[in-house]
Amino acid sequence: MSSPPHFPISFTPPHTPFSSHPLLTSLIGEKRKRTPPADSVDSGDERGDDGSNELNDDGFVSEPSQVSSASSDEIQPVSLPERSYSPPAWLLEDLKLASRLPSSPSPSSSMENVPSQATAEEECLYQKESWVSGTHEDYPWEKTVPVVHEPPPSPLSTPRSILPPHNPSYLGSHAGDEESRQDVEDSMDEDFQGDTEDDTEYVVRTFLESVLTSFLRQLKRSVAQLEKIRAERCKKLSASDLFSVGIKFALINRENGKHQTITFPDKPGKQPVQPALVRMSRVLYIASVMYQTVLEGGLVTKRDIFYRNVLLFGKQRVVDKIVDDLICTAGLKRQDFRVCATSKGLIASNALVIVLNTGEELPLFATSSTLIPQEERIASIEAPDGLEWVLLVEKDSLTGAGILHDKRLGPGAIITGKGYPDLSTLQLLRRLADTFPETHIYALVDADPHGIDILSVYTFGSRANAFSEDHIGLPLGDRLEWIGVKATEWSKVGRYEDLLPLGEREIAFATKMCTARPDMPQEWRRELAHMLHVHRKAEIQILCGTAPNTDELERCLSGSKIEESPSNRLVEYIVERIAGHS
DNA sequence: TTGTTCGGTACTTGTAAACG
C-alpha cells in the first residue's frame, strides 16, 4: 500500500548535490531565510519573483549548461502581467507550502493520494474538484491510477453528434450509475464549465495554475523525501535514492481519451527517444505560455508557441499534441484557452449573412471565397432569402466555378476545408446545420481513398480528436449527402483516360480502410473496392471532362467564360445532383 | 506479450520567398 512509488530512470545525477541545486536553493534555502507572509504574494509580480523565474531557468531547460546561459528575461512562462489579478486562496497556500519544507511528508500522500478503493466516479469527481474548488490534496495529472473509460468510439460507426457526452477526465462511465454521473455533470454545470465567460476564464486559469504549481509541489515532496532519507541514514544519498522520487504528469490523450504519463526522471538504464526532462519541460513550457496568454487576454496560435522555443519542441506537431492534450485534460475547449488556429477553410455564398462579434458583416461572394472565421468570432448567421443547399467540396477550386450563379439552384453556399477540414470549418458547418435544419448539405470529394477519408471526417468526426471537447457534436452524420465523385460512375461522368493510377500508398490505405473499419457504410466500401479493382482514382476535375492541369481545366475552374463554356459539365453535374436530391 | 508513444512520411491548397 505504502510501498515507495516506482520511478523509472535513466538519469544522470546532477553534478551538484540534489538539495543544493539552484532551483531547490531558490525554493528551500531562500525561503528558509525569507518566508513571505500570505498577503505579500497577492500580486502576480511578486509570485513571479518568488520562484517562477528560477523554475524557468532550471526546470524548463533540459541542458544543465543552459541553466546559467538561459536568460530569464527571454523566457518567463509564468510571469504575470501588470493587469490586476488575485490568485485563488488555495494557490497562495500552495505557494507558501512550496516555499517551506514539510517536517515529514507521509508516504501515502506522495504520489497516489486518491483512496485506493475509490470508484471511477469518485475519483473523477475528486480529480475535477481538486483543482476547481481548491480543496485538493493532489492533482489528477500526478496520478497513475487508471480511469475507467468507455472504449473509443469508432468514428465510422457512431456519429459524434449522437455520442453520450463524455469527459474522460472527470466523468466516469460505470454503466447504470446514472445518479452519480448526473451529480458530476451537475457539478460541471455549476462550477466547472461556468455560467459566464468570467467563470470559464477562472476555471482555465485555475487549471493552468494547478499544472504549474503541481510541478512545484511534487518537487517539494521529492526533496523532502530525500532529506528524510539522508537524515535517517546519516550519509550521502545514493543513485537509487534519487530514483525513488520523482515527478509525474498524466495528460489525457485527445485521440483515445486515456491517460499518458510523463515521469521524471527516466528509468535507470533506459534511454528513451525523448528524455523525460524534455517531455516534461515541453508540457510546462506550453502550460506557462497558455497561462500568460489567458492572463493577458490575448490570443496565441500553436505556431506562435512553437516558434517561442523551436529547440525545445523540434517540430510543430509536438506543440499541437501537447496543446490539444492539455485542453482535453481540462475538458474545455480550445477557445477557452485563447489558443486559435489560422483560418484554413473557405466559404462562398449568395444567400448567407454572417455577422461578426465586432458588428461587421463578413463579406461573402458568389464567385470568390472568403476565409471562414473562428467560431468565437461569429455573432450570428442569417439567410434573408432562405438557404436551400450547402455544397461541401474537398478543394477550393470549385468556389469560383459559377455554381452559385446558376438559376436552377436556389440560394446556397459552397464550403471547403481544403483537404482535411480544420476546426473552424467543422464548427461553421455544424452551426449551419443547426440554424437551417431544412437545408440540404451535399459533399463532393475526390474519388480516391483520401476523398472517402475526408468524407468520413465530415460525417463521423475526426479520429485524431475523438476525445476533444471541441469536436463533440460537430459531425454531420445523416445530414451530409454524398453526391460524388463516385468511382462506380466513372463511365457516366468522365473518360477512362482522365483517370489517374492509384499509388502504392493509396492502395494500402484503401485496403486498410476496407479491413480496419468494419462499420464503414457499404456504399463507401463498394467505391473503394471498385478503385482497387481497376487500380484507378479520379479527382473532381474529371467532371470537367478533361484531364487535370490542362488549359481547359484552368478555364473551367477559374470561373472565366463559364457561361459560354460548352463543356461545363462540372456545373451541370452538380446542378443535376442537387436538383435531383431537392 | 500487448498496448502505447514517438518520429517519419504523405495528403490538401495557398502564399511567399528564393532561384534560374
Add this chain to the structure above:
DNA sequence: CGTTTACAAGTACCGAACAA
C-alpha cells in the same frame, strides 16, 4: 517572369522503441 521550395494548419498511417 516562371518555377521551385518552404511553410501554414489540419488530417492520416506505419514501424520502431518503449512501458506495463
